[in-house]
Structures are given as C-alpha cells and as structure tokens.
Amino acid sequence: MKKPLIGVLGGMGPLATVDFLNKLIEETPAETDQEHVPVVVWSVPQIPDRQKALDGSGESPLPALYEGIDRLIGAGATRIAIACNTAHFWFDALSAHSTVPLLHIAEAAVARLKMNVSPPASVGLLATRGTLASGIYQARLAQEGFDCLSNTGEEIDILFKPGCYSVKRGEVAAGGYLFERAAGALATRGAARLILACTEVPIALERIRSRYLPICIDTNRALAAACVDYWRAAAR
C-alpha cells in the first residue's frame, strides 16, 4: 500500500499556502519532527486569476489546476487539499480528473462550524463572488439548518475584492481593515458566526487582531485539521 501523503494544491495565493502549512503544524499534536503530517506542496502561482476567470475577464485556471493535481499525484500524494476557496468552483471537474480523493474545504469548515454553534443560527460568508456563485457553502449550510448571509455586490466590490488584492500585494494589514468592514456589515445584519471562505481573509484579520476573530471559522485551519484527521487515521 502507498504511504499516506497529503498533496497541497496551493499558490492561490502563495501567502495563503504558507498560512495553510503553518496551521497544519499547529493542528498536529507532535513532539518531534517525525510526528508531523507529510506533505508535498504544489505552489505555482503562475495560474490564471480565479476571480477574473469567474467574472469573465480572464482565462480559465482549470488546465493549470489539472497540472497541479497531476504533479502532486506523480509525487505520491494519496489525498489532495486545495488551499483556495475560489478554486473549489472547479471541485467537481478536479475530482473527476484526480485518481486520488480530494478533501473539500467547505465540508471541513461546516464540520468545524457545527462544533461552535447550533442551527438555526445565522452564518455570514466572507467570500469572493466566485465562491458565492459556486454555492459550495450555501448548500451545505442550508442542509444543516443554518441561515446564510453574504455581503452585497457593492460591499464585495469596495471592501472584499480590494482586500484580497491588498493581501496578494503584501499589504496584509490594509487588506485586514477592508475585510473587517465587510465582516462588520454581516455581524450588523445578525451573523452569529462568520465563515472566512477565502484563504486570504484569516491572514489579514489575524494581522490586525480583528475584534471579529472570536466568531470566525477559519476555513484554512478547518482544511488543515481535516488533513491531520486523514493522516492520523491512515498512518495508524
């Protein structure tokens, strides 16, 4: 049997990948190097912009995502985690393409949400238009009996999207203040919990020590925890 090995499809962006790897370490109970989760990481950011592809202004990232999956499997990955919410728009195509199972970030996040709060609480989604359009969170939340809130198109355009590109430029705190405004809008409308459904968001809110962190579900951390669960079960 092949040794269990997590493949991380990253680079979207590079900082979110590093944040994911850091949380993978934090979520692993380990005393020595050897007890940590083995990973192979494909962090090749030369992949068409996901938000632009979904709003029709850029080419599809799908061929580049397929290549990443192929390289990870070639290197021996037995499970693949995609450290980007927006890329989950293409999850079904990637799953069909891959010969090893993919872990789903929304499934991991909703599992973590349920440890924190019970339905019928209102849950706010901090996400790109692409992630919202894909419905990966709304369907799972509705199924569990949660109400779902998201930012208006205007809030996304003037707060959320510029926040993402700030983080990608390395202006992490500036991104954090924009995300915090978007988070505040959802909290004001009654969200009891906020799902940070874009991997750039937790990095930026942590940087500014946002007041909303205590009610946030970090999807990057939830995906990391799902990887640890897989590995601990498989390595036994």
Add this chain to the structure above:
Amino acid sequence: MKKPLIGVLGGMGPLATVDFLNKLIEETPAETDQEHVPVVVWSVPQIPDRQKALDGSGESPLPALYEGIDRLIGAGATRIAIACNTAHFWFDALSAHSTVPLLHIAEAAVARLKMNVSPPASVGLLATRGTLASGIYQARLAQEGFDCLSNTGEEIDILFKPGCYSVKRGEVAAGGYLFERAAGALATRGAARLILACTEVPIALERIRSRYLPICIDTNRALAAACVDYWRAAAR
C-alpha cells in the same frame, strides 16, 4: 526548455520549511500572485533525525533525502534548495545523486554576510555539531578572510541542542531564550555578526524579538533570496 521551478527539500523540521516559504515570499518583489516564485515542496518529516545520525545514535537520513530529491525532480524542479543546514553535511552526495543543481545554503549566507560586514571581522556560528563538523561555513569564511567563532561543546549540549528540540516540539519561545544565551556567549567572545546556521534558530529568535537580531545573518532568508535570484534570471 523546462520551465524554471524551485524544489524545496524540507520537513527538517516542518516549521523551518514554512519559515523558508514565508521568507521566499518576503524576498520576492511582487504585486500579484503570478509574480511569485513557483515552488514544489517536499516536506516529509518521517526522515531519520540528522543530529542523531551525526552523533552516531541514529540511522542515516541519506536514503530519505535521496527520495525527496527524486520526487522533486519528478515533479519538475529545475533547482533544489535544502531548507536545513545540518542536512548540508550530505550535500556532496545529494549533489552527485541529483540531475539538477542544488543551491548551497552556506554559499547564500556568506554572500549575504559580505553585504553586511567586511573581513577580518569575527563571525559567530550558531549551529548543530553536525553542521560544525561538516565545515561548510568555516571553509567559506576562512576563504573570505573572516575569523570564525563557535559555541563550546558544553554550550551546544546545554543551550543549542535543547533549543532545537524545543522548537521542534512547538515550544518556540523557550527555544529562543536558549539560543539567545548561545548567541550571547559568541557576542561576548567578540563576534561582530552571527550566522544562524540552523533553520530553527531565526524562527525562535524572532519570536522572542532577540536583541541580537540586528547582527544576525538568517541563513533561511539568504537561501530564499538565492532562489529568487535564480528564478528571476531564469524566467527572463
């Protein structure tokens, strides 16, 4: 021609690998995801302990290191960086095994040192016994006309080595205080600069905001900068 791609041989330990990837981002002038260095990372920590192998109490990590090199090349790496100083003990064997060139961490660090200070300054080496025994720094420093200082065997046993294992256990600040004592001993003996010749050290000294940071050369950061230099030249 194959597209330039940095392969990172990591997992020694996992946190040092994340620190390296973070510094790779910091060292890259980039406005968008797509301008960042493409990397494939092999971070499989199930590799025999390097320090134990070198003091004769554990098995050799060489087969596992060969496997990492092979997987990175299989995934398309065109240059390989090893994010661990102690593993450079086996650099010549790894170089002979690899079909793509390896970047050398000591070469990168001494290049960075020379931007900071001129010979015949005294330079302190914060390193494992294995790294000191390999002579990878001493030979390069002597060639450039620098004096070289290192911790005594006793300082290594009671400060440096426990510091490494603290970081590996996740007790990063505790490791930092131990490393700071080892650094202080070298500074007292006249070291004008300190080479942090173990990738666990900068993480820990940064965590405690050590007073010695202004005179430190971070080898992990220097190796990251060498990767950026390679990629920018190759991608042109």
